[in-house]
Amino acid sequence: QQQVKQSPQSLIVQKGGISIINCAYENTAFDYFPWYQQFPGKGPALLIAIRPDVSEKKEGRFTISFNKSAKQFSLHIMDSQPGDSATYFCAASKEGGKLIFGQGTELSVKP
Amino acid sequence: GAGVSQSPSNKVTEKGKDVELRCDPISGHTALYWYRQSLGQGLEFLIYFQGNSAPDKSGLPSDRFSAERTGGSVSTLTIQRTQQEDSAVYLCASSRSTGGYEQYFGPGTRLTVT
Numbered sequence: 762q763q764q765v766k767q768s769p770q771s772l773i774v775q776k777g778g779i780s781i782i783n784c785a786y787e788n789t790a791f792d793y794f795p796w797y798q799q800f801p802g803k804g805p806a807l808l809i810a811i812r813p814d815v816s817e818k819k820e821g822r823f824t825i826s827f828n829k830s831a832k833q834f835s836l837h838i839m840d841s842q843p844g845d846s847a848t849y850f851c852a853a854s855k856e857g858g859k860l861i862f863g864q865g866t867e868l869s870v871k872p
Numbered sequence: 873g874a875g876v877s878q879s880p881s882n883k884v885t886e887k888g889k890d891v892e893l894r895c896d897p898i899s900g901h902t903a904l905y906w907y908r909q910s911l912g913q914g915l916e917f918l919i920y921f922q923g924n925s926a927p928d929k930s931g932l933p934s935d936r937f938s939a940e941r942t943g944g945s946v947s948t949l950t951i952q953r954t955q956q957e958d959s960a961v962y963l964c965a966s967s968r969s970t971g972g973y974e975q976y977f978g979p980g981t982r983l984t985v986t
Contacts, residue, residue: 793973804876804963804977805915850915857973859905859928860965862915 763788765853767863774870780838782866784851787832791853795860796825796836799848808849809836841870874899876978878964884984885954893949893981897966904947905967905975906939910960918962921947954985 766785774780784794795810811818811825811834818825824837838845848867852860877896885891897904906918917931921941932938936955941947951958961982965975 795974797977802979804979807974807976810974852915854973857903857922857967859917859920859931860907860915860975861917864914 763861765851765861765863767851767866769866770864771867772869774841774868776841776843776870776872778841778870780841780845780868780870781835782849782851782868783833783835784863785831785833786853786861788853788855788861789832790855791861792856793854794825794827794834795852795854796823797850797852797862799850799865805850838868841868843870843872846870876964876966876976878962878978878981880981881979882982882984884986887956887985888953890950890952891954891983893951893962893983895947895949895964895966895978897945897947897964898976901966901968901976902944903967903975904941905965906947906949907963907965907977908960909963909980913960915963918949951983954983956985959983959985 796808797805798808799805809820809823811827822839827834846869848865850865851863854860879894902923904921909915919939920928936952939949961980963980965977967975
């Protein structure tokens with residue numbers, strides 16, 4: 762019940778396209794859902810996060826869509842750029858505690 | 873401002889030796905977390921300190937792993953009698969206390985056990 766499942770494992774998108782990464786969770790007690798971006802040799806960087814009381818949050822080209830009834834959330838990257846090429850992790854936590862991470866998605870944006 | 877810092881950035885050790893990894897959280901952050909990132913296991917939680925509360929050690933994989941946090945700031949993760957399967961990147965994160973759900977990660981320590 763602690764798992765967070767992420768898909769796809771890898772994604773190739775053309776420059777200017779939309780990248781979509783999906784996550785599903787089981788534990789309904791989770792109350793915080795962040796996305797992290799990680800470049801090789803670096804630590805994960807917090808990108809955007811959402812709480813379950815809203816269905817969508819947008820920050821620049823990055824949008825989280827949240828479906829509480831389906832226990833799913835997704836990251837949309839609009840106008841994808843080669844600089845967005847990185848590994849993306851979804852995660853979930855309860856009451857500010859430990860993060861449970863998805864397995865990661867390796868995104869490659871082709872010029 | 874300064875982010876989370878970790879040292880050393882790389883550590884190579886022989887099987888059976890003990891290692892200590894250090895984490896300096898963001899100033900004013902009272903919550904501190906350790907995670908491990910490896911190819912086969914992804915990002916996994918190890919231990920969590922929140923203020924003066926007892927730490928959540930539920931993620932420590934064996935009794936060879938321990939961590940302490942001195943003065944509510946710096947933390948040290950100790951691995952005794954290292955094994956090859958301990959090779960991974962060890963990541964530290966910190967967050968604010970009240971409502972501090974956002975966790976900010978350091979650059980990690982890459983541990984290689986030969």
